[in-house]
Amino acid sequence: MAKVAVVTGSSSGIGYETSLLLARNQIKTYATMRNMSKSDGIIKIASEENLQLDVAQLDVNDDLSVNKAIDKIVKDNDRIDILVNNAGYDLFGPLEESSLEEIKQQFETNFFGVIRTTKAVIPTMRKQGNGTIINVSSVGGKVGLLPFLTAYHASKFAIEGFTESLRQELDDFNINIILIEPGYVSSSFLDNSKSAKGFDSNKSPYAKKVQQVFQGFESITAYSSHPSKVAQTILDVLNSPNPELRNPVGKDADSIFKARAELSDKEMEQWARETYMDKKGFIRQ
Ligand SMILES: NC(=O)c1ccc[n+]([C@@H]2O[C@H](COP(=O)([O-])OP(=O)(O)OC[C@H]3O[C@@H](n4cnc5c(N)ncnc54)[C@H](OP(=O)(O)O)[C@@H]3O)[C@@H](O)[C@H]2O)c1
Structure with missing residues (x-):
């Protein structure tokens, strides 16, 4: 029987x-997204390649949407083996603004x-006696690299922290929880970034530093990874018999974690500052 996976935020990247x-x-995959009008592309590919892929509406902010989608998937398959918590965006701006x-x-x-999607799948995984939950964190989940990204x-x-603690809570039920920590990925992430509404580049006392960080992005993004x-x-994590808790992705992520160690x-703060002041990028020679 094919394994059943649920992936959040499947409209892009x-x-x-x-x-x-x-x-x-060969994993039966539910590509979930909050806005179903973005599903045409993935449905077309799935149909052309005859893939076991269905799309389902799921807004991670909405209890009803999450529970409705997960209940239907459980009803249709009697199981969920894999949850990939991927949906996310960044809020950019000075905290004060x-x-x-x-x-x-x-x-x-x-x-x-x-938390919403994880809580929705745990009862099924616990009853079936196995499961893998993959949380797409970031290199920025381990190191506070850049200003204006506090939230x-x-x-x-x-x-x-949630992942580390929950792993210990669920290990008796053979449910594994894993972190993926990408560096910069060339998706629509920057286009989808939200700017703090209170930030006005003509008036803000932070405008100069924001400009420096923007300019630094060029070198930060130079070592980007493709979403694939x-x-x-x-x-690879799903195929591994004993995967690591933390899985960095990209040359920049490797370099950042090496520096952090x-x-x-x-010194770490100084190095991070140099990347956006001196545009050196997050690769240490
Ligand atoms: N790109 C990077 O450099 C990078 C680095 C490290 C970690 N990450 C993490 O990787 C994950 C995916 O980002 P990406 O790079 O693939 O960016 P992306 O192309 O912007 O994809 C983000 C996805 O999340 C979805 N989403 C946002 N809010 C949602 C909600 N309330 N409910 C359901 N879906 C929602 C978006 O849907 P819509 O199309 O409807 O907006 C989109 O499908 C994020 O968690 C991000 O923090 C990204």
Whole structure:
């Protein structure tokens, strides 16, 4: 019997590539997305390649949407083997000029969205006696690299603590929870980034530094990975008999984690600052 996977945020980027790759590897895959009008492309490919891939509406911010989608998948298959918590975005802006509502929304999707879907699948995985939950965190879930991404970093740090603790809670039931930690990925992520509404580049006291960070993005994105590389890491984790908890993706992620292991907190901060001030990028020679 084919394994059953649910992937959130499959309308683009990492979620889109992961859904297709899992389906191409004989996993019955539910490519879920909040906006079904974005499903035509993936449905067309699935049909052309005769893949076991269905799309389903699932907004990770919405209890009803999550429970409806998961209940239907369980009803139709009697199981869920894999959940990939991928949906997410970043809120960009100085904290002082970001509203509490914008920050809560960031957590609603990136953190509570993961909790919502995870809670929805656990009873099924526990009863069937196995399952894998893959949380797409970020290198920024381990290291607070850049300014003006406070809520994003915090939401991903939260995922990491949540994952470490939940692993121990669910190991008796043979449910494994894994972190994927990409560096910069060339998806629609930056286009989908939300800017704090209170930030005005003509008036903000942070405008100069924001400009420096934007300019630094060029070098930061120079070592980007294609979303399919993240998808391949997810498939490798699923095929591994004993996967690692943390799975970095990309040259930049490897370099950042190496630096984090070698440098003091202050040295790390200095190095991160140099990447956007001096545009050196997150690759250490
Ligand atoms: N790109 C990077 O550099 C990078 C690096 C590290 C980690 N990540 C993480 O990777 C994940 C995927 O990002 P990506 O790079 O593939 O970016 P992306 O192309 O912008 O994809 C984000 C996906 O999340 C979906 N989404 C957002 N809010 C949602 C909600 N409330 N319910 C359901 N789906 C929702 C989007 O749907 P819509 O099309 O409807 O907006 C889209 O499908 C995110 O968690 C991100 O934090 C990305």
